[in-house]
Amino acid sequence: MTPKAKKQRLDRLAELAAVHADEKGRSLWAEAFRRVRRNPAAIIGAGILLIFVLVAIIGPFLVPYSPTSTAWADQVKEGQNIIPGPSSEHWFGLDHNGRDEFSRVIVGARQTLLVGVVATSLGLLVGCLLGGLAGSAYALGGRRGRQVDNAIMRVVDMLLAMPSLLLAVSVAALLGPSLITVMIAVGVISVPVFARLLRGSMISQGHSEYVTAATALGVRRGRIAVAHVLPNSLAPVLVQATLTLATAIIEAAALSFLGLGNPDPAVPEWGVMLTDALTRLEVAPRLTIYPAVGIIITAFGFTLLGEAMREALDPKLRK
Structure with missing residues (x-):
């Protein structure tokens, strides 16, 4: 590159710096949110x-x-x-006990959402506790750590x-069939995933320059782990x-399908409804379609949004 070309390039960079001098930098989460909003898959999933x-x-x-x-038994x-199948009075028809199928599918969505959120929250809480302790001890605790x-x-x-699935079935069989059992069983199988992931991320952050700088300034290792390494x-x-x-909803449905969910079949939940409908598959196959489609679409939405977030937060996957 000639001196003249180099000078022109430097002048151009200076102009760009002057133009963007008043712009504020974005945080990691703000930048990720901006990328997610522009991702069509994330919009569909959301x-x-x-x-x-x-x-x-x-x-x-x-x-x-x-x-x-x-009432319609x-x-x-x-x-x-x-x-009886779909009609103007019963949009999805009746089930084998004469109950309105549309009402059961709609109400069953609440039970399915409750199981997924509580099970995931339980696994996230316990997994982060174990992974955070292990990651902090390994990254900042020396030999004893x-x-x-x-x-x-x-x-x-x-x-x-x-x-x-075997672990979830073992936990559910040990505690007895109930909705709470399903939540605990699904939460237990997600604990090691969160623990491993957080530990690896904290170990990676533990070798960062800001940790070295904080240690050199005399900041306590526990404070570095809690205030800096863990949030990052x-x-x-x-x-x-x-x-x-997404997987929690599917696994909860699988446990209900195996008879380890809510023992009261009158309480609508998509997994239980699917189990009941399979025994009457030849007579009314539509009864299996409604809860199955609900489970598939919901899991698909969570997967789309999760993949978009992963792409937005991972620098290696950003477009």
Whole structure:
């Protein structure tokens, strides 16, 4: 490059710097939010989830009939393979007990959302507690910290060694069938994922320059871990929580399908409804379609939003 060309390039860079001098820099989360807003997949996923949440919260107050009412049981004749289908009075038809299927699907969305959110929150809380302790001990605790990290992660490895569905079934069978059992079981299988992810992120942050600078200034290691390393390590964990919500709904439905969910079939929940409908698949296959489509679409929405967040927060995946 000639001296003249180099001078022109420097002048151009100076002009650009002067133009953008008054602009404020964006934080990591502000920049990520800007990228998510421009991502079509994120918009679609957020739209699906917004509809799902609104249906779960408001829907039970707007359903035309009680989801447990069997006022139309006389119209169902299973011996003759007669289960009334969709009509102007019952949009999704009736189920095998003469209950309005549309009302049950709408009310069941609340139970499904509750299971997914509570199970994911439980796994996130316990996983972050274990992963945060292990990551802090390893990154900033010296030899004794390595021993603490090793003890915690061996417990996590034991959980990871078991297939997730088998572990969930074992926990649910031990506690007995109920909705709370499903939440605990699904939460337990997500604990090692969050623990491993947060620990790895904290170890990576522990080798950063700001940690070295804070240590040189005499800041206590515990304060560095809590005030600096931990907040900077949470981004991938929160993204994983969004993705885990999708799998939590599917796994909760699987446990309900195996008979480990709410023992009262009158309470509508998509997994339980799917289980009941499978026994009458030849007579009324539509009864399996409604809850299955709800589970698939909801999981798809969580997955789209989670992948968009991961792309926005991970510098290697940014477009």
